[in-house]
Amino acid sequence: MRQSPNDLTPGGQQRRAAIIDAAAQLFNEHGYHQTSTAMIAERVGCAKATVYHYFRQKPEILFEIHDQWIEELSAHVADTSDDVPLSEFLRQVFRDILQLMETKSDHVRVFFEYYRELPDELRAVATSKRDHYERVIESRIRTGVDTGALRPQHPRIAAFALFGMCNWSYQWYRPGHELSDREIADELFEIYFAGVRAESPASP
Numbered sequence: 001m002r003q004s005p006n007d008l009t010p011g012g013q014q015r016r017a018a019i020i021d022a023a024a025q026l027f028n029e030h031g032y033h034q035t036s037t038a039m040i041a042e043r044v045g046c047a048k049a050t051v052y053h054y055f056r057q058k059p060e061i062l063f064e065i066h067d068q069w070i071e072e073l074s075a076h077v078a079d080t081s082d083d084v085p086l087s088e089f090l091r092q093v094f095r096d097i098l099q100l101m102e103t104k105s106d107h108v109r110v111f112f113e114y115y116r117e118l119p120d121e122l123r124a125v126a127t128s129k130r131d132h133y134e135r136v137i138e139s140r141i142r143t144g145v146d147t148g149a150l151r152p153q154h155p156r157i158a159a160f161a162l163f164g165m166c167n168w169s170y171q172w173y174r175p176g177h178e179l180s181d182r183e184i185a186d187e188l189f190e191i192y193f194a195g196v197r198a199e200s201p202a203s204p
Contacts, residue, residue: 012054015044015046015050015054016054018044019040019044019046019050019051019054019055019061020061020064020065020068021106022040022043022044023035023040023058023061023062023065024065024104024106024107024110025043025106026039026040026043027062027065027106027110027113027114028106028109028110028113032058032062032110032113032114032117033117035058037051037052037058040061059117059118059119059122060122062110062114062117062118062122063118063122063125063126065107065110065111066107066111066115066118066126066130067126067129068104068107069100069104069107069108069111070126070129070130070133071129072096072100073096073097073100073133074129074132074133074136076092076096077089077093077096077133077136077137078136080092086140086141086143086144086149086150087149087193087197089140090137090140090141090162090189090192090193091185091186091189091193093137093162093166094162094165094166094185094186094188094189094192095181095182095185095186095189097166097167097185098166098169098173098181098182098184098185098188099181099182099185101169101170101173101175101181102175102180102181105170105173105174105175108170109170112167112170134159134163137159137162137163138155138156138158138159139155141155141158141159141162141196142155144196145158148198149197149198150196150197150198151196151197151198151199153196158196161192161195161196162192165188165191165192166188169184169188
């Protein structure tokens with residue numbers, strides 16, 4: 001990528017963010033391959049050269065759409081103390097993901113639909129970051145199994161079940177409908193936790 005966001009002025013950071021948001025909207029509306037750099041520039045209200053000032057090519061924008069999303073999720077779990085009860089930790093994972101469905105719905109849908117369009121090098125970085133986030137969740141689930149808070153089960157499968165419930169919701173969740181993202185997250189969590197928790201948990 002041409003410039004790190006940290007090297008930009010506040011105005012430059014805002015313009016770069018606007019380009020990413022516009023691209024996410026257009027990729028979602030028209031498709032990744034059907035969206036040109038000129039269309040992104042028009043949506044932002046800038047010259048095409050301005051887009052190229054921040055991103056050398058379109059795949060870099062697609063990567064940033066994913067990177068912002070996974071970095072935000074990773075930061076949330078990294079900031080959660082190990083002292084937080086497992087049930088509350090897992091509930092918050094559901095809430096974090098569903099909140100992004102609410103606030104960055106275009107970004108989330110674009111990532112799942114067009115992840116494979118990333119060049120190999122960028123896809124490897126994106127996969128590494130996503131795998132790290134998943135391992136953090138899996139580790140907490142493994143601890144829950146080991147301590148008896150969760151029933152005996154394969155931690156990775158339990159983690160994938162969690163992500164399957166959360167991530168598939170991008171297909172049907174739409175902001176502003178009857179239930180809020182938090183209400184949906186809590187409903188999904190209750191269904192999930194009823195299946196993985198121990199009948200008589202040894203710890204909360």
